[in-house]
Amino acid sequence: MITLNHYLVLSAALFVMGFAGVVLRRNALVIFMSIELMLNAVNLSFVAFSRQFGNLDGQLASFFVIVLAAAEAAIGLAIIVLVFRRRATVQTTALNTLRDATNAS
């Protein structure tokens, strides 16, 4: 029998994996995929709660999150392409023009 807790544990695991990917990986596309993973974890927990309560608010929310993720993908990929055309790399370590310049005067 699969209970609410199983879904929640899976959702939390997906979310943590996504966040770990954002923090640990250096490739912009992989970071981007990790963000999508976090959003899908959110979807799973919304739908699980919705099923538990028997009200549709949660399912509605997950539809909106899917739309939102698609819009984010459109803009995010455009920005990544923009950066790639400038620098020919999507490694985040290469993006270091903007930083606190404390010693230089």
Next chain:
Amino acid sequence: MRLDVLQLWQHAWPSLTLLIAAMVSLLTSVFPSRHRARITAVLAATAFLLSAQGFFHQWGLGEAKGFEFLVVDPLSNYLGALIALIGFITSIAAYPYILSQAEAIPEFFSLLLFAAFGMTTMVMTTNLLAFVLGLEIMSLSLYVLVGLRRYDPRSGEAAFKYFLLGSVATAFLLFGISFFYGSTGTLDLSRIPELLPNPEMATLFKLGALLILLGFAFKVGAVPFHFWAPDVYDGAPMPVTGFMATGVKVAAFGALIRVVEAFAPRHELPLQRWIVMLSFATMIVGNLVALRQRHLKRILAYSSIAHAGYLLLGMATLVGTGEIRAAALSPILFYLLVYSLLTLGVFSVLTILSSGGQELNDLKDLDGLSEKRPVLSAVLSVFFISLAGVPPTAGFLAKYYLFSQAIQVGLYPLAIAGILASAVSLYYYLGPIVRMYFHSHEKTWQAPGVMASLRLLLALMVAGVFYLGLFPASTLEISRRTVPIRALEAPLASPSAKLP
């Protein structure tokens, strides 16, 4: 309750005007480029002004009306009017700047309208789903606006950083909302007071509230979630930076007022302790790190972080009073107005100076400006001095009301930290003024003359700084009469809530 479109239009038209204008302005791409920029600029400025007037008119009616997703009450109308005015000033100040770019970008004005529409949606709702949609409409437009100078690698880098970190913050916010939904069975904040505390779900509820607050802390740039702000402000085009520093703050704090209003009566949440800690860290770190900056935009970025700290102090006061009271709310609303006026003033002048094709960046660029542009230098100095909180100006009074309210509810350590931190801030606000007046210029600075409408606007803004500083009574009265829907009348009729 069925959604009545006519009634919705009647109450929410100022916000919908922005959306319609944004869509119409996208259709203007049939015109040749040069005219297109002018047409969209005029359209945007008109729509912003119309919308501000509409919000103010609605505020005067003092009504409160709840729709399924939107809430129209004095609070939303006050903040909506402020957002529309911010958009108006930005679109006027940015026009010469946009024309001076290597490729004129008329889409700037469409995106500005879309972002402003998202902001008004954020403050016009108690439903967390509608709030997130507004937040994303705003954020997605801003990601593009930040990367607008696409031939400039700094702009692209700023957009990239803002996008990645902003999306992560949104994911956290959404995860928090799903926990909130899981522990209460509703997405509507206004229904929390009807729900009985459920001990089984207490941990889930607490975790949800914490994650939601974390998302907010990121959006307002509170320490320790501020690290994106200096980089993004630095790389973004000048008018966009000004718009972000003011509009996003107003919208996020407006939405935060509603969240705090809903959560404050739930005593199982250590809400005040969380906000006090955030405020403490934000005021101190923001002001101290600003001292060491050499770039003008980074100074202003840390300054906006510091001001978010003062506003969080106001939020802590609000929680301390237990429920929403006009006495605790009005200093925050007044501070938002004054902060927006001053910051937009600074950025308008800097946008004028950047309209010569090259972006003003280093503090050194201001050297000896008073000899070449005496009027602009004087105007800029007024705004900087007022931001520091020097007495005869609006900035002083705004801080005074905020801190005295905090002392009244007994937040002594926080108020003292705030006063000390704002004393420190005088140093970095005076830095640019010293540069303008006491350094000789080496650089040949090229900035065009100022449009008549922009001159008039700047004159009005300077007048506003002194007017609000010397005769604040009428404006304070407006902010005192601005209350959210729940304080205005009995709770909205809604089906009795069931707990899971």
